[in-house]
Amino acid sequence: MFAINGTDAGTPAAQGESVTLSIDGAEVTVPAGTSIMRAAAAAGGAIPKLCATDTLKAFGSCRVCLVEVEGQRGYPASCTTLVAPGMKVKTESDKLRQLRKGVVELYVSDHPLNCKGCPADTHCELQGVAADLGVTTSPYGFDGANHRDAPCDDSNPYFQFEPSLCIACSRCVRACDEVQGTFALTIEGRGFASRVVASQDEPFLDSECVSCGACVESCPTAALSEKPLALIGRPERAVTTTCAYCGVGCSFEAEVKGEQVVRMVPSRDGKANRGHACVKGRFAYGYATHADRITTPMIRKQITDPWQPVSWDEAFRYAASEFRRIQARHGRESVGGITSSRCTNEEAFLVQKLVRAALGTNNVDTCARVCHSPTGYGLKHTLGESAGTQAFDSVMKSDVIFVIGANPTDGHPVFASRMKRRLREGAKLIVADPRAIDLVHSPHINADFHLPLRPGTNVALINSVAHVVVTEGLVNEAYVAERCEPAAYQKWRDFVSQPKNSPEALAEVTGVPAELVRGAARLYATGGNGAIYYGLGVTEHSQGSTMVLGIANLAMATGNIGREGVGVNPLRGQNNVQGSCDMGSFPHELAGYRHVSDATTRALFGAEWGVQLEAEPGLRIPNMFEAALDGSFKALYVQGEDMAQSDPNTQHVTAALSALECLVVQDLFLNETAKYAHVFFPGSSFLEKDGTFTNAERRISRVRKVMQPLAGLADWEATVGFARALGYEMNYSHPSEIMDEIARLTPTFTGVSYAKLDRLGSIQWPCNDAAPAGTPTMHIGEFVRGKGRFYVTEYVPTSERVNVRFPLILTTGRVLTQYNVGAQTRRTANSQWYEEDVLEIHPQDAEDRGIGTGDWVGITSRAGETVLRATVTERVQPGVVYTTFHFPDSGANVITTENSDWATNCPEYKVTAVQAVKVQRPSDWQRRFREQNEQQLGLLRGATAAARSRQ
Numbered sequence: 001m002f003a004i005n006g007t008d009a010g011t012p013a014a015q016g017e018s019v020t021l022s023i024d025g026a027e028v029t030v031p032a033g034t035s036i037m038r039a040a041a042a043a044g045g046a047i048p049k050l051c052a053t054d055t056l057k058a059f060g061s062c063r064v065c066l067v068e069v070e071g072q073r074g075y076p077a078s079c080t081t082l083v084a085p086g087m088k089v090k091t092e093s094d095k096l097r098q099l100r101k102g103v104v105e106l107y108v109s110d111h112p113l114n115c116k117g118c119p120a121d122t123h124c125e126l127q128g129v130a131a132d133l134g135v136t137t138s139p140y141g142f143d144g145a146n147h148r149d150a151p152c153d154d155s156n157p158y159f160q161f162e163p164s165l166c167i168a169c170s171r172c173v174r175a176c177d178e179v180q181g182t183f184a185l186t187i188e189g190r191g192f193a194s195r196v197v198a199s200q201d202e203p204f205l206d207s208e209c210v211s212c213g214a215c216v217e218s219c220p221t222a223a224l225s226e227k228p229l230a231l232i233g234r235p236e237r238a239v240t241t242t243c244a245y246c247g248v249g250c251s252f253e254a255e256v257k258g259e260q261v262v263r264m265v266p267s268r269d270g271k272a273n274r275g276h277a278c279v280k281g282r283f284a285y286g287y288a289t290h291a292d293r294i295t296t297p298m299i300r301k302q303i304t305d306p307w308q309p310v311s312w313d314e315a316f317r318y319a320a321s322e323f324r325r326i327q328a329r330h331g332r333e334s335v336g337g338i339t340s341s342r343c344t345n346e347e348a349f350l351v352q353k354l355v356r357a358a359l360g361t362n363n364v365d366t367c368a369r370v371c372h373s374p375t376g377y378g379l380k381h382t383l384g385e386s387a388g389t390q391a392f393d394s395v396m397k398s399d400v401i402f403v404i405g406a407n408p409t410d411g412h413p414v415f416a417s418r419m420k421r422r423l424r425e426g427a428k429l430i431v432a433d434p435r436a437i438d439l440v441h442s443p444h445i446n447a448d449f450h451l452p453l454r455p456g457t458n459v460a461l462i463n464s465v466a467h468v469v470v471t472e473g474l475v476n477e478a479y480v481a482e483r484c485e486p487a488a489y490q491k492w493r494d495f496v497s498q499p500k501n502s503p504e505a506l507a508e509v510t511g512v513p514a515e516l517v518r519g520a521a522r523l524y525a526t527g528g529n530g531a532i533y534y535g536l537g538v539t540e541h542s543q544g545s546t547m548v549l550g551i552a553n554l555a556m557a558t559g560n561i562g563r564e565g566v567g568v569n570p571l572r573g574q575n576n577v578q579g580s581c582d583m584g585s586f587p588h589e590l591a592g593y594r595h596v597s598d599a600t601t602r603a604l605f606g607a608e609w610g611v612q613l614e615a616e617p618g619l620r621i622p623n624m625f626e627a628a629l630d631g632s633f634k635a636l637y638v639q640g641e642d643m644a645q646s647d648p649n650t651q652h653v654t655a656a657l658s659a660l661e662c663l664v665v666q667d668l669f670l671n672e673t674a675k676y677a678h679v680f681f682p683g684s685s686f687l688e689k690d691g692t693f694t695n696a697e698r699r700i701s702r703v704r705k706v707m708q709p710l711a712g713l714a715d716w717e718a719t720v721g722f723a724r725a726l727g728y729e730m731n732y733s734h735p736s737e738i739m740d741e742i743a744r745l746t747p748t749f750t751g752v753s754y755a756k757l758d759r760l761g762s763i764q765w766p767c768n769d770a771a772p773a774g775t776p777t778m779h780i781g782e783f784v785r786g787k788g789r790f791y792v793t794e795y796v797p798t799s800e801r802v803n804v805r806f807p808l809i810l811t812t813g814r815v816l817t818q819y820n821v822g823a824q825t826r827r828t829a830n831s832q833w834y835e836e837d838v839l840e841i842h843p844q845d846a847e848d849r850g851i852g853t854g855d856w857v858g859i860t861s862r863a864g865e866t867v868l869r870a871t872v873t874e875r876v877q878p879g880v881v882y883t884t885f886h887f888p889d890s891g892a893n894v895i896t897t898e899n900s901d902w903a904t905n906c907p908e909y910k911v912t913a914v915q916a917v918k919v920q921r922p923s924d925w926q927r928r929f930r931e932q933n934e935q936q937l938g939l940l941r942g943a944t945a946a947a948r949s950r951q
């Protein structure tokens with residue numbers, strides 16, 4: 001098999017002073033702390049090894065890597081012996097060969113080299129070492145005690161554990177501990193009896209294992225191996241691409257045979273993931289070829305009509321004629337488009353270009369509206385740029401990590417593993433979250449402070465933290481004086497110092513004891529490099545933007561912006577949330593966050609696109625819905641977004657969608673929104689196209705085509721086809737040309753090109769003449785806006801209050817194995833871990849209502865009612881219930897309200913006042929949903945059969 005991920009130097013890199021030694025007579029200089037094994041690799045040699053790999057600390061168990069060191073007795077293991085100045089090492093000699101051979105022959109006696117047909121054949125490290133040493137069999141014979149009959153554990157849907165092939169090297173155990181941080185594996189027993197066990201000797205599926213695959217990746221034999229490797233066979237080629245799930249943006253080598261993905265191997269040189277992955281990106285890619293994929297364009301006049309399969313051209317013509325008819329009758333502003341945070345930058349750019357240039361309106365918005373729009377607002381106003389300030393690597397230099405309203409182990413697992421590694425090294429941890437998320441207590445990690453605030457009181461909490469910083473003299477006055485606007489700072493300082501903002505005064509509001517707030521504030525302000533990581537638990541509130549301002553205020557006041565180890569870091573939800581915002585998807589901004597009212601910017605884009613652009617901002621998603629309901633908005637082009645499931649107040653959304661005369665949906669599946677559509681453009685998965693995604697650290701990474709688009713066109717090509725049918729010419733032969741156009745028009749992207757991305761691997765914007773290789777850390781020396789600006793952040797309680805009728809607060813989140821609306825993960829084996837959304841409820845609230853785990857619970861809010869199964873748990877506090885929205889028929893968004901952030905309209909998903917009661921049957925909405933679902937699937941089945949008969 002071809003080599004991927006480069007050569008393995010055996011042990012991790014060190015960073016000490018230079019040390020020069022001699023290896024086999026050649027001089028080599030390496031940093032102090034380097035192992036002899038790594039030094040030999042640096043000198044171009046390769047010492048045989050089995051238990052060592054450069055992603056894990058040296059362990060020294062296999063004794064294959066022995067060397068001779070002049071002046072030292074015996075034969076030290078080169079993986080655990082560090083270099084020293086003047087050391088003279090010999091890596092080859094008859095004696096060494098004899099010793100190594102003896103060790104390998106012992107291994108082979110329990111693991112015969114019956115390699116033909118083994119999934120690891122040709123890339124098994126035991127096979128390789130044996131071949132190098134000329135070992136083909138074992139002089140010890142094969143009749144003694146052995147493990148060859150140990151049963152295979154194939155409980156995990158994605159990989160199997162074959163103990164008969166295990167050489168007890170412990171790499172899997174160390175990978176689970178050091179890389180993933182789950183500590184699910186141990187070696188039980190000693191010597192010959194040693195064996196790998198998961199948790200309390202359980203099958204992998206039932207154990208604490210979270211299926212990240214780090215153990216599989218590290219296993220030198222086929223003891224742990226991906227199931228498709230055995231089923232499909234050896235891959236023929238590898239394509240470097242980027243995960244299409246979350247905002248971590250992990251880089252992968254997609255290993256392919258023909259048009260089939262055999263496995264996804266995390267790239268060791270991927271700068272976002274450093275060779276690690278999670279269960280979604282590594283294993284849950286099967287949705288891309290799922291039988292539910294729609295691969296034929298379809299049209300229909302009414303949403304109660306059967307779908308008609310048509311050619312791409314017919315679909316473009318029909319959609320374009322409908323949009324033009326509607327504009328002629330109802331005006332130019334009666335139409336709009338939605339870009340997707342799951343599609344590529346180039347695709348998002350083209351959709352907003354189509355709306356602005358071909359349709360002549362600024363009615364374009366993005367699904368990022370419903371998650372991180374407050375981040376853009378808050379960071380732009382305070383710091384001058386609408387994005388996070390650091391690279392993920394920065395966390396390894398943090399001393400205090402402050403996690404607010406984020407659940408990284410579920411939402412951003414690969415970054416969480418890195419963060420946990422830093423915490424195990426000794427960094428301190430503060431968690432502000434209504435729930436006791438995993439980070440609060442997990443193996444070898446205990447939060448120094450958990451601030452279990454009431455949902456909806458973030459701003460009160462951040463004000464009370466700031467109060468402590470200011471009134472206890474913990475402000476970094478020199479930093480503030482040098483880098484921030486003095487008048488705005490003074491105003492903020494006066495505001496937060498007021499007694500009403502003290503932790504004692506606000507404890508009643510937040511529910512967090514004052515001494516916890518004081519302790520956390522002191523730790524963050526004085527503990528060294530303080531880094532804030534936050535998520536949707538900050539943004540999805542009626543004061544989401546205020547909270548982002550408050551976070552930036554706090555970071556500026558303590559001097560925690562502008563170097564490694566610190567910063568304000570939004571953990572973006574979907575793979576390309578950052579990118580879709582960067583690309584000008586909002587109705588008021590063109591690419592690079594430049595306001596449409598700016599005549600110079602409009603002239604620049606207008607000249608490139610050959611049109612006059614509108615100076616007035618267009619409609620946001622909620623305004624589009626309102627306008628659809630009042631009859632002034634009639635047609636919408638939606639790429640890769642499922643508002644009918646993901647947006648709040650589902651019944652309001654579906655009423656608005658039903659009122660449209662032409663809804664064009666472009667997606668992989670007949671999603672909930674497509675059930676209200678008149679035109680369906682079949683989408684392409686990330687495996688079927690070229691482009692780029694931008695992750696939460698502003699890192700632009702290439703997405704590369706692994707297989708041909710199942711529907712014949714990639715998403716960007718479909719948008720080009722639609723634009724042309726509208727009479728607006730778009731000429732691109734490859735997405736690289738779209739990126740070239742983005743670079744011409746966007747100052748922060750001036751230096752970005754596919755050629756540079758190929759050369760550097762990935763680039764963090766801004767990338768321009770001032771920073772040709774990109775910008776890992778922002779705001780060094782000065783803020784992008786010049787002086788940092790403090791904002792007064794008055795706490796205004798949400799109007800969504802509990803009362804006798806709705807006494808509980810519902811808050812929402814996500815789980816590791818499912819993703820967003822679940823369209824992808826529900827179509828994979830990930831559902832084995834989480835097959836339905838459940839309602840978490842505190843034992844006290846459950847007892848008051850006679851609810852037990854597994855009972856059906858009716859949840860009613862001011863917006864609607866739904867029914868979910870209960871899980872009784874102390875993870876939630878009394879008075880708070882929690883659920884996810886990965887499954888459409890759960891109707892979690894039937895109960896969320898239309899309350900939204902005052903500045904950006906980001907919905908207040910995190911706070912809904914509800915009542916919960918034990919019930920026996922689904923809600924009326926669920927019954928209607930199921931009927932409508934059946935009806936729509938029936939209308940689709942006819943089209944699918946017709947498409948097949950035409951082929």
Ligand code: SF4
Nearest residue numbers: 176209210212213215
């Ligand atoms: S898959 Fe990940 S979590 Fe599971 S045992 Fe392996 S390393 Fe540990």
Ligand code: SF4
Nearest residue numbers: 166167169170172219
């Ligand atoms: S399963 Fe693989 S990595 Fe783990 S001890 Fe056995 S051979 Fe080593």
Ligand code: SF4
Nearest residue numbers: 243245246250278281
């Ligand atoms: S952490 Fe996110 S980007 Fe990385 S593999 Fe998992 S889902 Fe994909």
Ligand code: FES
Nearest residue numbers: 051060062063079
């Ligand atoms: S590789 Fe050094 S002891 Fe195993």
